[in-house]
Amino acid sequence: MEPTTFTLESINLDHNRVFRDAVHNYIYVENQLIMDLIDTKEMQRLRRIKQLGGTYQVYQSAEHSRFSHSLGVYKIVKTMCKDNCIGKNLNDYDKLTVQCAALLHDLGHGPFSHCFEDAFDVFHEDFTIRIIEEDSEVHQILESFHPGFSKVVSSVIKKEHPNKVLVQMTSSQLDADRMDYLLRDSYFTGTTYGQFDLQRILRIMKVQDGRIVYKKSGVQAIEDYILARYHMYWQVYYHPTARSYEQTLISTFRRIKDLYKEGYDLGDIFYLEPFLKGNISSSQYVDLDESVVLYYFKRFTVSDDKILKDLANRFLNRKLFAYDDAKKEESIRLQCINQGYDPRYYVVSDKQSQEPYRYYGSEHAISEIEIIVENGTIALPEVSEIVGAITNSKKNKEDNKVFYPK
Numbered sequence: 001m002e003p004t005t006f007t008l009e010s011i012n013l014d015h016n017r018v019f020r021d022a023v024h025n026y027i028y029v030e031n032q033l034i035m036d037l038i039d040t041k042e043m044q045r046l047r048r049i050k051q052l053g054g055t056y057q058v059y060q061s062a063e064h065s066r067f068s069h070s071l072g073v074y075k076i077v078k079t080m081c082k083d084n085c086i087g088k089n090l091n092d093y094d095k096l097t098v099q100c101a102a103l104l105h106d107l108g109h110g111p112f113s114h115c116f117e118d119a120f121d122v123f124h125e126d127f128t129i130r131i132i133e134e135d136s137e138v139h140q141i142l143e144s145f146h147p148g149f150s151k152v153v154s155s156v157i158k159k160e161h162p163n164k165v166l167v168q169m170t171s172s173q174l175d176a177d178r179m180d181y182l183l184r185d186s187y188f189t190g191t192t193y194g195q196f197d198l199q200r201i202l203r204i205m206k207v208q209d210g211r212i213v214y215k216k217s218g219v220q221a222i223e224d225y226i227l228a229r230y231h232m233y234w235q236v237y238y239h240p241t242a243r244s245y246e247q248t249l250i251s252t253f254r255r256i257k258d259l260y261k262e263g264y265d266l267g268d269i270f271y272l273e274p275f276l277k278g279n280i281s282s283s284q285y286v287d288l289d290e291s292v293v294l295y296y297f298k299r300f301t302v303s304d305d306k307i308l309k310d311l312a313n314r315f316l317n318r319k320l321f322a323y324d325d326a327k328k329e330e331s332i333r334l335q336c337i338n339q340g341y342d343p344r345y346y347v348v349s350d351k352q353s354q355e356p357y358r359y360y361g362s363e364h365a366i367s368e369i370e371i372i373v374e375n376g377t378i379a380l381p382e383v384s385e386i387v388g389a390i391t392n393s394k395k396n397k398e399d400n401k402v403f404y405p406k
Contacts, residue, residue, distance in 0.1 A: 208372065
């Protein structure tokens, strides 16, 4: 197959497949390759990974999955590809490449998402690439379509694809990934913080000098998006109760790792053991999902080890840690020791900060949100007073907390 002559019509399904979606209404899948990828075990695993980790402990309806988010990102990218301003700058091979990258971009997320990465020092981006490039159903399907296509798709996720438009569509300060998760997470948490005008932003996107830029008339819509992201982080993603749940999980994993090193008999932990050994294949990574972890934790609620038993019970039954300003950590640590708590597991600190917009400057145009003006383009902070004020502030907002038993 010659990429320059490839047409999407050549792999069209006889009948479109349709997914009903809470955010995008209908998501249509029109070609066989995308449908084959959706049906892989690596994609189906994402149904068993929550998008928001422990946030459902605060917003009880926030139990949506990485699978639904991945379909949403695919939908937004496909809409971009059909837009005249972007679509006319891409051939069908590039359109298929970026749609595959959008669909597969979260394959490497572990159970409970980012706190799992903290617990085992793994990075979902690395495993996403490994799953795509190593032996997996996803890899086999991509290579069957066109030899070498798996590396073409992964190059978009790694931000190495020569066509930077594809990279910007999936990974930038204003990309399909962020646009979908803000709208989706806002909907399922029952909040309004993450809402913005998606259709308006898609309409003002243009391609100029090999990169995506935006019409000046749409700056207000972009400002709304920037502020939506800022408020979602502080009101939802960094909610202290959700962070307490995640710190309880991390402490439980820490105890499991310590016991494993000591030779303690944890029972059958077949799916977890590669992570404790620190030598994980991509297939072993895919085998672990939240249902498996929850099963292990249920077993640990009757463990002979008192700390593991207590932490597992706290995690499963929402007996979460209290929290206070991190400045009080030393006094809290002394109180916990006096009450018989091991501070290694029961006194944990967490620091969060948020940069609503990162100003790179004109020398890094591919990373900026660029606005079209009369003589070319300029970065968003130079056009928007709101974003300019945010980026010129001397200090990013931070929140440092210590978590401990009530």
